[in-house]
Amino acid sequence: MRISTLNMFETAGTRISDLQSGLARTQQQIASGRRLLVPSDDPAGTVRALEITQSQSLNTQYGVNRQQAKSALGSMEGALSSVTSLLVDVKTSVIAASNGSLSDSERGFIATELRGRFDELLGLANTRDGLGNYLFSGFQTATPAFVQTPTGALYQGDQGNRLVQVDATRQIAISSTGKSIFQGGGQDVFQTLNDLIVLLQTPGTAGLSAGLATAGSNLDLALDNVLTVRAAGGTRLQELDALDNTGEDRNIQYSQSLSELQDLDYAHALTQLTQQQTTLEAAQRSFAKTASLSLFNFL
């Protein structure tokens, strides 16, 4: 068969250039560590990688949300644990006041001390978080939960529970309303405390023991109520920890899937690089040899 000299050179040129671009591609993959450089490398894989990246980004965001929820529940728990010890102290005062040997003025001292406790409790009910939001006023976080009234305190918030998205399908309440904490369980702790102060300020012992008994039972109800709210908060914190664990597991799975889709198999790529180098070198050498063959060399 006749072979055109021009065609011989052109074919060799094209072939060598193809080999070089293959080599350059492998080199680019090795330099970037990525198997998928452009969508056309693996359209289905690229789309899968996009989906997994979104899932992973959401999973990470839920982790951040969980931290927020934990911090909010932690602030609530901090305030409520102070409320608990305050109520326990008030109960101790009630027991002390029931001592029949106390004079009117001694009961007055206890009343004065309890007035301080009342203010402290009001302060706790109006606790704010680090950003200045009131914890216990429902949705109206810019409004103090309670204002003092002559007979106790008035709840100014609403019954809204603030929710945070802590997992794809789970929203968790990060707040409890002041109404449910301080005025739930069939009593109003501010009124109880106010009534108690009025009782202790009243001279004489008429109705004292009955009033103290009412105060004591109301305080028990209040304590139970606060402890119930704290227990619910604790359960949510536990759930958040459990979700953290599954979230981390999921994150690892996503990373693995992404790595399988996108990352380069270095052993394979380096083998391929060597093979392509060898082929290219062979093509170059054989071309140089055949190109130098010419009858004109002998004329």
Next chain:
Amino acid sequence: MATNILSIGQSALAAAQVGLSTTGHNIANAATPGYNRQVIVQSAAQAQNFGFGFLGQGTEISTVKRVYSEFLGTQVRSAQTTKSGLDSYYSQIKQLDNLLGDPASGLSPAIQSFFSGVQELSSNPASIPTRQAALSSAESLASRFQSMAGRFQEMGQGINTQITSSVGVINSYATQIAQLNDAIGRTQGTSGQPANDLNDQRDQLILDLNKEIKTTVVKQGNGDYNVFVGNGQPLVVGVTASSLTTIASPTNPQKIEVAYPTPSGPVLVGGASLVGGKLGGLLAFRSQTLEPTQAALDTLAIGIATTFNAQHRLGQDLNSNPGGDFFTVPSATVGASGFAVTITDPRLIAAAAPIRTAAASSNTSTATISAGSVNAPPPPNVNLTQPVRITFTSATTFDVTGTGTGNPTGVTYTPGATLTYNGWSATISGTPITGDSFNITANTGGVGDSRNALLLGALQTANVLNGGTTSYQGAYSQIVAQIGSKTRELDATSSAAGKLLSEATLSLQTESGVNLDEEATNLLRYQQAYQAAGKVMQIASQMFDVLLSLGR
């Protein structure tokens, strides 16, 4: 007789010279594109009858012809135009493939970071910095949309420029082909011999023309080539060249289309009929890939803006006002480049719901009411935030009072069933007692409420596009998948077309190409023929000398 020998030698000498010249010409043009090797057609001169028989009169060259196969030439042209078309399509789509492949420049990360901002907002709805951050992430989503749309527009403009230049090249080739038709006709007419090199040039021009656009070539009896493009628009007829021109598309002034001039003004050549070659590839890329992808991106931008706005308008901002439009919904003509964030004041993000519910303090049962939600679609009911009271008149019936509710009485209570009045929905659960009441009111001051932000965040994975079948990310993934698959397909078809072209070229070159070793052989052959002819003439001369010496 000696004169006869001399003239035989002379004809052999001349023939060898022609052979050497032709060989030299072949060697000189071994690397000339489109050159086909030439050979001499040599035959014995007519013999003369001398009575004792016919005596040869030497040799003669009847013509110098080029070795060329019309059939193989047509195959190469056809393979070339296919290959050029696919290459031009591929080199354009590769740019989109690279654009979408870059993890930093795609739309995906912008969508994800925008929704991260919304999620942060739902955790801290009252925080102005968090609101500002959500707004900033929305701005970067908008600018990503705008920059992608801008990139597409740039590509569209680039294609316009290339179409114009390609049409210029086509017109220039048409003129040259017409000129060659003329030159070849005249040369061959006067000499009666084939104009080999001019024919080569014309065939090469036709091949080059096919790199720009697929043509149909009809060879005329007089040797002229008539060239047609598209649906039979004549480009060259005999010695007359027509020309193509470009005009702005009547439907989209930003778009350049190919037209042919007529006395009544330019007429569009349907893009579908202009196939093959660089121009065909550009037109195919524009209509089959660029425009659909642009349209898909526009649809996505409009879809995100519309659906996000719809939820946003059901909410309430930090000033306790109803939510407005969050994004500017681009018009269909402007598309993704018009995607923008409407809100500039972070307080105007409607993270809260406009209503809240409460059980009355005087309730004696533990029946509860859900937080309540606003019914889609916007705009919300005008009485949405009117105070509404639901009062139980028995354990199984209740009355409703409030503007807009129609104040129904004795409504049957089903625990957990959804109650809908004034454009909101809520559910009451448990066992209410006569006299229990529940209130639905405006969520005034509800700055810590993030119910609407949670619903906005849920849009990230909700199937809200394409009639509720696709998510935002899903719609973008479809664009990526389409570009990826098409690029991959073109990579394969273009390399297959490349193989076909090199095979066709090889076949043609096998026949027509110059082989230098063969020419070296010819060189030796004609050199020896020349030497031998010289020897013949020398002998004839010596014979003549013998005759002359006889008289001395």
